[in-house]
Amino acid sequence: MDCHHFDAGRCRSCSWLPRAYDDQLAAKEQGCRDLLAPWSDLEWLPPVASRPERFRNKAKMVVGGTVDAPTLGILDPAGAGVDLQDCGLHEPPLRDALPALAAFVTRAGLAPYDVPRRRGELKHVLATVSPDGELMVRFVLRSTEALSRVRKHLPTLLADLPTLVVATVNLQPEHKAVLEGPDEIVLTERQTLRMRVNDVDLHLRPQSFFQTNTEVAAALYRQGRAWVDEVAPARLWDLYCGVGGFALHATAPDREVVGIEVSAEAVASAEQSAREAGVRATFAAGDATTYAARSRRGQPDLVVVNPPRRGIGADLAGWLEASGAGHLVYSSCNATTLARDLAAMPSLRPRRARVLDMFPQTGHYEVAVLLEREA
Incomplete structure (x- = not known):
């Protein structure tokens, strides 16, 4: 690769x-x-x-940059965002969805969390794709301050990503290297992502682990x-x-x-x-x-x-x-x-x-x- x-x-x-x-x-x-x-x-x-390559069913993206130019990827040693939207490990439906998720960050005015300065709201975007191509997306926020804007602009995101069936906000208020917090707010009617594995349908909830x-x-x-x-x-x-x-x-x-x-x-x-x-x-x-x-x-x-x-x-x-x-x-x-x-x-x-x-x-x-x- x-x-x-x-x-x-x-x-x-x-x-x-x-x-x-x-x-x-x-x-x-x-x-x-x-x-x-x-x-x-x-x-x-x-x-x-x-x-x-193209084998990962989940993207765990740290959000950096600015509202107008967000990065989805990792942080460099100085805490600046490194954009990895084109990472070759992700399954194609994930890779294709990331630009729409980055655009949503701008549309909803979700300020990326600045780790060195400890300010901002959006910490991570966590996306998972099922074998059927359906998506679950979780926005990890510092607080509920931006929740109303996420709700307001969610219909546009759902229109941009017709395969998005589960969307949530996860709250992680603490300043530490933890991917997500204990509280999850489900924003869609569906609460689980169906993972069809062999002849078994497995339901994946937002905080459930899957390989x-x-x-x-x-x-x-x-x-x-x-x-x-x-x-x-x-x-x-x-x-x-x-x-x-x-x-x-x-x-x-x-x-x-x-x-x-x-x-x-x-x-x-x-x-x-x-x-x-x-x-x-x-x-x-x-x-x-x-x-x-x-x-x-x-x-x-x-x-x-x-x-x-x-x-x-x-x-x-x-x-x-x-x-x-x-x-x-x-x-x-x-x-x-x-x-x-x-x-x-x-x-x-x-x-x-x-x-x-x-x-x-x-x-x-x-x-x-x-x-x-x-x-």
């Missing part, structure tokens, strides 16, 4: 950009193999490649489903379930599926998806480790975990080690913490693993591992 921003030194987010994509993928798999080398009998499935790369996420869920169906558990727990990607791919008429996620917004999304699909799955908001330790639902036959980069940690690993779960599907975005967690569960032996390149042009990737309890 060619990028004039990288060549000019304006943006170095794609730290692996100078490397050929095939070399990137090979290096990621080898790095993961090295970290999981203690399990020498682990079977490695072929890695899942991504499109090296950045839709095509590779679909491959990840297919792999998880294949392993679950192979084991055929009667009772499955999906811990850190997010909007229910793994859980809703793993449902079956004779299977009890429970998803646990700390985000209430994500749980609401998962519940809506399950209800509309008419499948047997229960979701609840809560801490995964606390749920496992206190649950009275009976021991699961198989557990799926998809934790953040810090991994599942010693407490949950200890519970899984002592539990009656016969199998574990572990999806990790950090193979270093994955290896640590696997070492804490010696009774659950890693059998198969697969690297999925969720993040081309960087050193990051996803890896899925199937573990089986040793007799």
Whole structure:
């Protein structure tokens, strides 16, 4: 992928950009193999490649510049805006929508937040595109001062972007490096973005997490489903379930599926998806480790975990080690913490693993591992 921003030194987010994509993928798999080398009998499935460009389903744009000439992109070391509307990572519908969003900033008089001077209103524009090409856009504001202007000019934006189905204002009043705040004001009739992944419709609410790369996420869920169906558990727990990607791919008429996620917004999304699909799955908001330790639902036959980069940690690993779960599907975005967690569960032996390149042009990737309890 060619990028004039990288060549000019304006943006170095794609730290692996100078490397050929095939070399990137090979290096990621080898790095993961090295970290999981203690399990020498682990079977490695072929890695899942991504499109090296135009793969990101979300744009997280810092707003800089001025009302009349806003920038959507990042900030330079001095806090000035660097415009990245033509970033080659974004899916085409996202890239095509950004000029209209920049024009809306001017039309609605949304003063970009000046980080060094701590003044202004609009901090970020967050946009997500579904596989159907529909858009969700969130304007992260410092306060409600500009809310009336956003509402006033929203009809024009909806006319400019007919695929925009969910628009919100998020409030982040604090001066710190946090992308969004806790309060969300939905401005459209629709409140969720429908993400059609494989044969499952997932509803995405504004503050719900979804994988950045839709095509590779679909491959990840297919792999998880294949392993679950192979084991055929009667009772499955999906811990850190997010909007229910793994859980809703793993449902079956004779299977009890429970998803646990700390985000209430994500749980609401998962519940809506399950209800509309008419499948047997229960979701609840809560801490995964606390749920496992206190649950009275009976021991699961198989557990799926998809934790953040810090991994599942010693407490949950200890519970899984002592539990009656016969199998574990572990999806990790950090193979270093994955290896640590696997070492804490010696009774659950890693059998198969697969690297999925969720993040081309960087050193990051996803890896899925199937573990089986040793007799």
